[in-house]
Amino acid sequence: MIKIYSSLLFVNSLLFGMSAFSQDSIIIPGNKLPSMRFEASTELNYGSTNLNNEFIQKLLFGGKIGTDIKDKALNKINNKGRFGVEVNYDIKYVNLKDTLFEKLPNYNYYIGFGSYNNISATYTKDLFSTVFYGNKEFENQSAILGRSSFISTKFEKITVGLVSKDNKTSYGVSLIIGDRINSYNFRKADMFTHPEGTNITLDYDGTVKLSDGNSTGSFMSFSGAGLGLDYSKELLNHKIEITNFGFTIWSKNSRYSNTAKQYDFDGVEIDNLLKVTSDELEFNAKAILPQLEKKPFVTLLPTIISFRNIIDEKKEFQPTYRIRYKILSNYFPYFNAGLVYKVNQHFWLKGTAAYGGYSGIRAELGAYFDYKYFRAGIESQNVTGIFMREGNGNGLRLYLNTTF
Amino acid sequence: MLKEYFYMTKHLLFITLTLILLFNCKRKEDTSWDIDVLSPVVKTTLTIDDLLEDSILSINSDNTVDLDYKFSFSPINEKFFLKIPDTIIKTVYGFPFLSPVTLSPGFQFVNDPAENEFDLGDAKINYMEVSTGELNYRIESEIAEVTFYTYTILKTDDGSGNTFTQTISVPAGSRTSPAVVSGTFKFDGYSFDLTGASGNKFNTFESIVLVNIDNAGNPVSVSNLDSIRIQNKLVSLKPAYVRGYLGQTSFTDGPTANNFTIFDQIISGTLDLDSVNIYTELKNYVGAEVQVKMKQVISTNTATGNNVPLTHSSIGNTINLNRAIDNGNSITPSIYKIDYTKANSNIDLVIENLADIMTTHVEASLNPLGNISSGNDFLYFDKVIDADFHINLPLKFIANDLRLRQEIELNIDENSNPVHEALISIYAENGFPFDADVQLYLLDLSNNIIDSIQISGFIASAITDIDNKVVSPINSVLKYAISAKKMNIINENSRIILDIIFNTNSTTHTTIYKDYYMKLKLVTDMNLEINYR
Structure with missing residues (x-):
């Protein structure tokens, strides 16, 4: 999968520039009069406010992270660092002739399936430093690790919905299949390393939510279940979309902790040095960590809210802009602005400048194709990340739409 | 063990590392980076309970500690006594009819x-309870009709009042092609009255063989040319209990090397004991007189190769053990006690040899005076003659370079985060009245010592009063640096040897009290590689 993405990223970077953000920014020119429509999109996107691409790629795909790139990443953290990865895909079947409800003759129905995989983190400079340099440099001082968060979540959804015949309004209801959530939210974590390392004290206040540890978190593993709603509306040449508004109940072997505690760690206590076993050591070490209760918990879905202007397909040049936010995902509000250029009847190009999400300022490019019953698009959200060694992210989104 | 040292750090690192879980595709190489960790790792408090097994410690009212050790062995066991040989009974039954x-x-x-x-030599057994045993039978029949063969051993009991009896159906046969049936019956748990039909005999059991034509069969013609051949074989009879006269036998056990574990961690040095209180109890559970001669007892320290034979009046001389008393549901053994003191033996030298092997050589004879019980001997085969070697050592001694060795498995494997180099500090609070040096040795894959780690400092003895009793503990710090080269050896072999060398702080004997302790904390300052697959 990585090889495929990497190849596509490379080819498309040569053609159009690249990086992708969301399905919403795809332009869908013209409406045919088909009986059904299939839509498929996929997205791989990663970025960081302080990690450059070399760092991220070694973190994700392997390799030694040397001191030089660690130093660069550390120096780029001001208040907080941010890192995120998204891998999503959706498929949708829209029946353009039939309707589910006789009283709603202007609405067709659709059936969809989607998979959402997201890992994200916000972290302080001290947390980054502790993780990648160790705690020795904090001897006789406190490392401020709190106000940091890490969330890893993966879920699938099966959606049934209605879409207006003019394609301007849609409603969807989804069954959510929760595969995995690992959520660590450290409201406070001040770690003091005593001189000579004889003690480490930790002033901790945090929440931990973990789904079934025995589950592999793989596709449709059903560690939790929930409900989600989708909505979109076009009004005054703008479109607002709300995707995955809902919740998941995690009840299968889930573990939870909400603890405020002062830890003073002066070594793992062992009973008899001459007879210690690794099992005893591991057991006693785990006893130091926050106790996790086995109890169900509810999490909100990482709802995506987006707002953008609608493209006029007849204009040769026109502005484009978009705002996007994703809750509970360590996501910084994203916005972009730029121009769309209509090359000919079948081909469009888009160039924008963007800020937010998981990366800083960057350039984006997109290319779109429309011919008869086939439409496709490809977008890059971080062109600078492709060409510049110091880029801080990468991404690709592919879109395919066919009608019959 | 080093793997666990990093547990806390790894917990923090986990957050970052699990980012990689997103990607299920195989990675070309591991993600890795180096970090410097400064952290306490483990802490422990050593007391006398940790140094010695609880089961051998005895606390006195003045809080002094005695070491009570019992070393038991069974120099004379059931294998020397009565054996029931396999017994074969063959019978051919014919017909006295010419026509x-x-x-x-x-x-x-x-x-x-x-x-x-039973052929039991000079033993005269009148009652036996069988632990295990079986009857193998083989029947050949030339009778041209189904017959039933019944074998009964009279005066037997399965514990519920049932006599041993078995019936077997034998198919029809012929002179040219006899029917053959064979099989096995178990005797487990049966008792045998071995006094025969008259009740006056011994070693004798009474049986009866019955053969019938099948009730549901047809009339069958036989003559003197027809026969039925039966072979019964009593095999592998192991008694649980016998009564009668056990006979006169002599036997020898040894020389036998018995493991002696009390000092097995001590590899060198000397231990001068203030006093020793040692005795042996010989316990005879046999309902017959036994004569025992302890030919030798040798203390062997295999590390030093030093042997110290025990010298005492009991060695080489005959000891008469009276017969035990059978109370029906218990046995009262006769006990013969032998005391060893510094005055009557060299027992202190035997103990101070710090033996790991105790070799014994014993001779014994049963019923040396003959059948003086008028056939009322008894023997329970699970309890014969025991020898208990009791050692009572007040922990009051002079230790001189007493070296205890422990091999430690660090559980380093390919999943461990490799440590490049480390500076280890041990913070000790010593409440024992002795110094302790620590030495670490590195091993190769063949368990040979190939290098050592230099340790600066030692654990100093606690401060003691004029009676050499601890009044306050002393703090010490030991530091040892493990270079990258030596760390490579540890990472490869995952095992080290820890030696602790003790020296008491006085030339007089030092008493150990129960509340003495030593607190240890291990702190590490290391550079390690976080390695994530």
């Missing part, structure tokens, strides 16, 4: 009571 005679269905044509004797 064919017709036998009607149900006709019993064999009814043969017999007495059979």
Whole structure:
């Protein structure tokens, strides 16, 4: 999968520039009069406010992270660092002739399936430093690790919905299949390393939510279940979309902790040095960590809210802009602005400048194709990340739409 | 063990590392980076309970500590006593008719009571309970009709009042092609009265063989040319209990090397004991007189190769053990006690040799005076003669370079985060009245010592009063640096040897009290590689 993405990223970077953000920014020119429509999109996107691409790629795909790139990443953290990865895909079947409800003759129905995989983190400079340099440099001082968060979540959804015949309004209801959530939210974590390392004290206040540890978190593993709603509306040449508004109940072997505690760690206590076993050591070490209760918990879905202007397909040049936010995902509000250029009847190009999400300022490019019953698009959200060694992210989104 | 040292750090790192879980595709190489960790790792408090097994410690009212150790062995066990040989009984049954005679269905044509004797030498056993054993039978029949063979051993009991009896169906056979049936019956748990039919005999059991024509069969013609051949074989009879006269036998055990574990961690040095209180109890559970001669007891320290034979008046001389008393549901053994003191033996030298092997060589004879019980000997085969070697050592000694060795498995494997180099500090609070040096040795894959780690400092003795009793503990710090080269050896072999060398702080004997302790904390300052696959 990585090889495929990497190849596509490379080819498309040569053609159009690249990086992708969301399905919403795809332009869908013209409406045919088909009986059904299939839509498929996929997205791989990663970025960081302080990690450059070399760092991220070694973190994700392997390799030694040397001191030089660690130093660069550390120096780029001001208040907080941010890192995120998204891998999503959706498929949708829209029946353009039939309707589910006789009283709603202007609405067709659709059936969809989607998979959402997201890992994200916000972290302080001290947390980054502790993780990648160790705690020795904090001897006789406190490392401020709190106000940091890490969330890893993966879920699938099966959606049934209605879409207006003019394609301007849609409603969807989804069954959510929760595969995995690992959520660590450290409201406070001040770690003091005593001189000579004889003690480490930790002033901790945090929440931990973990789904079934025995589950592999793989596709449709059903560690939790929930409900989600989708909505979109076009009004005054703008479109607002709300995707995955809902919740998941995690009840299968889930573990939870909400603890405020002062830890003073002066070594793992062992009973008899001459007879210690690794099992005893591991057991006693785990006893130091926050106790996790086995109890169900509810999490909100990482709802995506987006707002953008609608493209006029007849204009040769026109502005484009978009705002996007994703809750509970360590996501910084994203916005972009730029121009769309209509090359000919079948081909469009888009160039924008963007800020937010998981990366800083960057350039984006997109290319779109429309011919008869086939439409496709490809977008890059971080062109600078492709060409510049110091880029801080990468991404690709592919879109395919066919009608019959 | 080093793997666990990093547990806390790894917990923080986990957050970052699990980012990689997103990607299920195989990675070309591991993600890795180096970090410097400064952290306490483990802490422990050592007391006398940790240094010695609880089961051998005895606390006195003044809080002093005695070491009570019992070393038991069974120099004379059931293998020296009565053995029941396999016994074969063969019988051929024919018909005294020159002309064919017709036998009607149900006709019993064999009814043969017999007495059979076990060959038990000079022993005269009148009662036996069987632990395990079996009867193997083989029947060959030339009778042209189904017959039933019944074998009964009289005066037996399965514990519920049932006599041993078994019936076997034998198919019809012929002179040219006899029917053959064979099989096995178990005797487990049966008791045997071995006094025969008269009740006056011994080693003798009474049996009876019955053979009938099948009740539901047809009349069958037989003559003197027909026969039925029966072979019964009593095999592998192991008694649980016998009564009678056990006979006169002599036997020898040894020389036998017995493991002696009390000092097995001590590899060198000397230990001068203030006093020792040692005795041996010989316990005779046999219902017969036994004479025992302890030919030798040798203390062997295999590390030094030093042997110290025990010298005492009991060595080489005959000891008479009276017979035990059978109370029905318990046995009262006769006990013979031998005390060893510094005055009557060299027992202190035997103990101070810090032996790991104790070699014994014993001779014994049963019923040396003959059948003086008028056939009332008894023997329970699970309890014969025991020798308990009791050692009571007040922990009051002079230790001189007493070196205890422990091999430590660090559980380093390919999943461990490799440590490049480390500076280890041990913070000790010593409440024992002795110094302790620590040495670490590195091993190769063949368990040979190939290098050592230099340690600066030692654990100093606690401060003691004029009576050499601890009044306050002393803090010490030991530091040892493990270079990258030596760390490579540890990472490869995952095992080290820890030696602790003790020296008491006085030339007089030092008493150990129960509340003495030593607190240890291990702190590490290391550079390690976080390695994530």
